[in-house]
Amino acid sequence: MHAGSSAGDEAARSLRAAEELRRKAARLEERAASYARGRQGELVVAQALDALAADGYLRIDDCRWPGRPQANIDHVLVGPAGLFVIDAKNWSGRVEFRAGVLRQSGYRRSREVDAASEAARAVAQLLPMGVPRVGSVICLCGEAQMPPMAVSSDCSVVPVGGIAEWVRRQPALLTSAAVAAVHGELKRRLQPASRSAAEAADSPVPDFVPQQWPSGPVRREAPAPASARRSLPTPVRSKPYRFSKRSAVVGRVLLLLLMLDAVGTAALSATNRAGDVIVFVICLAWLVRLERRRPVVINSRR
Numbered sequence: 001m002h003a004g005s006s007a008g009d010e011a012a013r014s015l016r017a018a019e020e021l022r023r024k025a026a027r028l029e030e031r032a033a034s035y036a037r038g039r040q041g042e043l044v045v046a047q048a049l050d051a052l053a054a055d056g057y058l059r060i061d062d063c064r065w066p067g068r069p070q071a072n073i074d075h076v077l078v079g080p081a082g083l084f085v086i087d088a089k090n091w092s093g094r095v096e097f098r099a100g101v102l103r104q105s106g107y108r109r110s111r112e113v114d115a116a117s118e119a120a121r122a123v124a125q126l127l128p129m130g131v132p133r134v135g136s137v138i139c140l141c142g143e144a145q146m147p148p149m150a151v152s153s154d155c156s157v158v159p160v161g162g163i164a165e166w167v168r169r170q171p172a173l174l175t176s177a178a179v180a181a182v183h184g185e186l187k188r189r190l191q192p193a194s195r196s197a198a199e200a201a202d203s204p205v206p207d208f209v210p211q212q213w214p215s216g217p218v219r220r221e222a223p224a225p226a227s228a229r230r231s232l233p234t235p236v237r238s239k240p241y242r243f244s245k246r247s248a249v250v251g252r253v254l255l256l257l258l259m260l261d262a263v264g265t266a267a268l269s270a271t272n273r274a275g276d277v278i279v280f281v282i283c284l285a286w287l288v289r290l291e292r293r294r295p296v297v298i299n300s301r302r
Helices: 005-055 110-124 160-168 176-189 197-202 226-230 245-268 273-292
Strands: 058-065 068-079 082-089 095-098 101-104 134-140 149-152 155-159
Touching: 005 058, 005 068, 005 082, 005 160, 058 176, 068 110, 068 176, 082 110, 082 160, 101 110, 110 134, 110 149, 110 155, 134 160, 155 160, 245 273
Parallel strands: 082 134, 134 155
Antiparallel strands: 058 068, 068 082, 095 101, 149 155
16 A cells, blocks of 8 residues: 555545535535515516505415425415415526417426416315316516416416506406405415425315305404303313223122132132132222222312
8 A cells, every 4th residue: 555545545535526516516506596586576477466455355365285295385365356376486587478388498498377267176175165267377586587478278468567456357256245255265275385295194185065155244243242251161080990881890790709709719618718818908909999980170260
């Protein structure tokens, strides 16, 4: 072995490790920049949609995709024109719709169109009743721009500068009461994107099937009076049986039979009297233990 060969090998390994860490850091920085651009695009679209509040539109931002805990939906817009799922895209380059295919900088974006339509259908399936119109919108909020255009039967591409005007041009199909009912139901069922998939799975949504959307103003139930809230029923807490109720009864019968057998054997035979007394005592102890496991009423009112 030549002098310094081990040190040279270690230096080479360290250089390779450093190069791999630099590549990993570059990938993480690019990923962070991509998420930052996406978040900035969502904020720009949200500001543009704020102008629709005066027209009776309600919005839910940054929620979980129903059925896909790891995916999120940027905006859900509910208003007189129906229900719209809006996906903010901070694209660059040229965006065009040619020969039935949406392209961005020459790349096919059919997958994005299908995903937006699928997200709109997933949100609509949460509602107990149908909505006259359910659509999706790919909102361009980056350098790439194009005139508003329908790229499929239920998906349109609209620039962020014209999103409010485009929505206002859609025909009105829902009353204000129906809009409030749809928004309230989606607000209750859609999970915020900040929650984990486990929390979403542990909080199931109860079934709610009304006959029709209310035609008048939405009524809210008045809270119960303080006197009614204080008069709560006394809960009954019990120590659980180790065995089932049937098993406990069978156990008592068997223990009684063993005790009778032990007493009878001890009376007939003096040689086995000590062993039968021990069996009798053990059975008696088990009976006492079973009898102690009875429900205990605890008054928990404070």
